[in-house]
Amino acid sequence: MSLDRSQVENVAQLARIQIKEDEMADTLASLSNIMSLVDQLQAVDTEGVEPLANPLDAQALLRADEVTESNHRDDYQLIAPQAEKGLYLVPKVIE
Amino acid sequence: MEWETVIGLEIHVQLSTQSKIFSGSSTRFGAEPNTQASLVDLAMPGALPVFNAEALHKAVAFGLAIDAEIGKRSVFDRKNYFYPDLPKGYQITQMDHPIVGKGQVEIVLDDGSTRTIGVTRAHLEEDAGKSLHEEFEGQSGIDLNRAGTPLLEIVSEPDIRTAKEAVAYLRKIHSIITYIGISDGNMAEGSMRCDANVSVRPKGQQELGTRTEIKNINSFRFVEKAINHEVQRHIDVIEDGGSIVQETRLYDADKNETRSMRSKEFANDYRYFPEPDLLPVIIDHDYIERVAEALPELPAAKVKRFMADYGLSEYDANVLSASRAMADFYEAVVKTSGDAKIAANWCMGELTAYLNREEIEVSASPISADHLGQLIQRILDNTLSNKIAKQVFEAMTQGEGEPDAIIEARGLKQVTDSSAIEAMIDDVIAANPKQVEDYRSGKDKLFGFFVGQVMKASKGQASPAQVNDILLQKLKG
Numbered sequence: 001m002s003l004d005r006s007q008v009e010n011v012a013q014l015a016r017i018q019i020k021e022d023e024m025a026d027t028l029a030s031l032s033n034i035m036s037l038v039d040q041l042q043a044v045d046t047e048g049v050e051p052l053a054n055p056l057d058a059q060a061l062l063r064a065d066e067v068t069e070s071n072h073r074d075d076y077q078l079i080a081p082q083a084e085k086g087l088y089l090v091p092k093v094i095e
Numbered sequence: 096m097e098w099e100t101v102i103g104l105e106i107h108v109q110l111s112t113q114s115k116i117f118s119g120s121s122t123r124f125g126a127e128p129n130t131q132a133s134l135v136d137l138a139m140p141g142a143l144p145v146f147n148a149e150a151l152h153k154a155v156a157f158g159l160a161i162d163a164e165i166g167k168r169s170v171f172d173r174k175n176y177f178y179p180d181l182p183k184g185y186q187i188t189q190m191d192h193p194i195v196g197k198g199q200v201e202i203v204l205d206d207g208s209t210r211t212i213g214v215t216r217a218h219l220e221e222d223a224g225k226s227l228h229e230e231f232e233g234q235s236g237i238d239l240n241r242a243g244t245p246l247l248e249i250v251s252e253p254d255i256r257t258a259k260e261a262v263a264y265l266r267k268i269h270s271i272i273t274y275i276g277i278s279d280g281n282m283a284e285g286s287m288r289c290d291a292n293v294s295v296r297p298k299g300q301q302e303l304g305t306r307t308e309i310k311n312i313n314s315f316r317f318v319e320k321a322i323n324h325e326v327q328r329h330i331d332v333i334e335d336g337g338s339i340v341q342e343t344r345l346y347d348a349d350k351n352e353t354r355s356m357r358s359k360e361f362a363n364d365y366r367y368f369p370e371p372d373l374l375p376v377i378i379d380h381d382y383i384e385r386v387a388e389a390l391p392e393l394p395a396a397k398v399k400r401f402m403a404d405y406g407l408s409e410y411d412a413n414v415l416s417a418s419r420a421m422a423d424f425y426e427a428v429v430k431t432s433g434d435a436k437i438a439a440n441w442c443m444g445e446l447t448a449y450l451n452r453e454e455i456e457v458s459a460s461p462i463s464a465d466h467l468g469q470l471i472q473r474i475l476d477n478t479l480s481n482k483i484a485k486q487v488f489e490a491m492t493q494g495e496g497e498p499d500a501i502i503e504a505r506g507l508k509q510v511t512d513s514s515a516i517e518a519m520i521d522d523v524i525a526a527n528p529k530q531v532e533d534y535r536s537g538k539d540k541l542f543g544f545f546v547g548q549v550m551k552a553s554k555g556q557a558s559p560a561q562v563n564d565i566l567l568q569k570l571k572g
Contacts, residue, residue, distance in 0.1 A: 063147050093228075
């Protein structure tokens with residue numbers, strides 16, 4: 001299956017990835033290649049096969065409900081681009 | 096044209112675990128920003144989620160309480176979207192295999208009739224952080240304390256037909272989650288949040304109209320107002336020849352209106368897929384049995400028991416068991432006082448009136464159940480008349496201590512010494528010769544006057560029963 005340009009643009013938007021004009025042709029070709037691999041997988045008859053949630057034949061181990069973490073805010077905020085009054089600052093987001 | 100409204104609610108309930116759903120951070124409300132955000136909550140590379148056993152237990156308890164199918168194999172999925180209060184870039188939730196499947200709850204409407212509302216499913220997921228837009232010029236502040244708080248999202252069938260029914264359903268869910276103790280249900284603190292899907296269609300039409308989703312309605316009162324407003328907007332738009340756009344709208348309580356959240360350039364595409372960092376959660380019949388055994392008594396069962404054990408009317412039993420806190424309080428009062436009926440009267444009367452006046456919950460009552468029980472004992476053993484007991488109650492609300500101490504300090508003990516009462520009656524009779532004469536010549540109604548005078552003379556502390564008896568004899572002359 002080959003993708004068209006608008007599909008690539010849509011995926012890029014959803015992933016918040018900027019694709020420059022001169023990268024578009026390559027990206028389109030690479031993604032289309034990946035999609036043809038997916039097509040191959042899709043062609044397998046999976047009738048009656050339960051979808052796999054995880055490749056490991058195991059089940060979740062649960063944690064006891066206990067507070068085990070303490071406050072390391074100052075350490076964590078050292079690597080934040082910007083923090084003030086204990087808050088991480090980001091460019092304004094508002095719906 | 097006559098319109099029919101179709102409403103479905105999505106209710107997010109924060110589960111009252113100590114720690115987060117996938118990390119060991121505290122979930123306590125109101126902490127300093129980001130002091131309860133660990134590496135997992137911050138989405139640091141390599142930090143892996145581990146599922147909290149108590150979140151599972153609470154979700155299963157809810158499923159059992161609404162008579163739902165329990166997912167013996169539930170799977171977590173990633174819901175992908177970008178927002179700064181969601182640092183991983185995806186929310187861990189459950190898509191195809193939720194922990195709770197189809198169930199139902201019964202709601203009681205104002206006219207006493209009941210309706211069954213279907214619950215489509217309830218799934219576990221993590222809460223996001225909070226974005227604060229006000230304080231910083233051109234920037235938003237992010238607090239990730241809430242990120243990772245366990246949520247149970249309860250999705251109803253589109254079975255609800257009026258805003259009032261929506262409120263009744265929301266109250267019912269609130270009652271259930273607080274009864275079984277899986278959440279504090281505090282809407283003001285965001286422990287319970289509600290989104291409403293609303294559409295209208297011509298009455299009789301099968302096909303559903305286009306729906307809008309009203310986000311973040313955070314009080315019982317606003318649910319009704321927001322839905323009514325949105326329904327009217329739909330009808331107005333359609334009757335004006337327009338059509339409803341499927342979108343998300345925000346309710347503005349100050350203006351009582353909904354407005355479109357800026358329409359996104361692209362339709363939401365969350366690209367769900369199974370969460371590879373978490374294995375499927377498998378539970379067996381024994382596990383479900385154990386949760387069922389630990390489940391407390393549910394409201395409907397409690398109403399029946401209150402009627403049978405305490406001889407309450409259905410109405411009284413319903414009022415007293417509407418919240419678990421009040422039901423527990425009432426039962427404690429019964430235990431101390433030994434009189435279920437009088438305990439019911441005081442809980443529904445003086446106590447509820449006081450709580451309403453002060454706008455506080457019974458859990459915040461300055462009067463303990465034990466003290467109210469003791470007060471009732473003092474009525475039963477004739478230490479206090481009902482009237483004086485109300486004075487003592489008032490004093491208790493002012494924090495003056497336990498009833499006996501107040502009775503002692505204020506000298507409120509009921510006078511049951513018959514010679515003392517006789518003396519007071521003699522004085523009253525001597526002071527009112529005209530009324531005595533009128534009474535003896537047939538004006539029976541004056542009896543009340545004498546009782547009043549005697550009670551006044553005793554500052555309300557004479558035993559009314561004794562006053563009646565002695566007065567009757569003395570007035571015979």
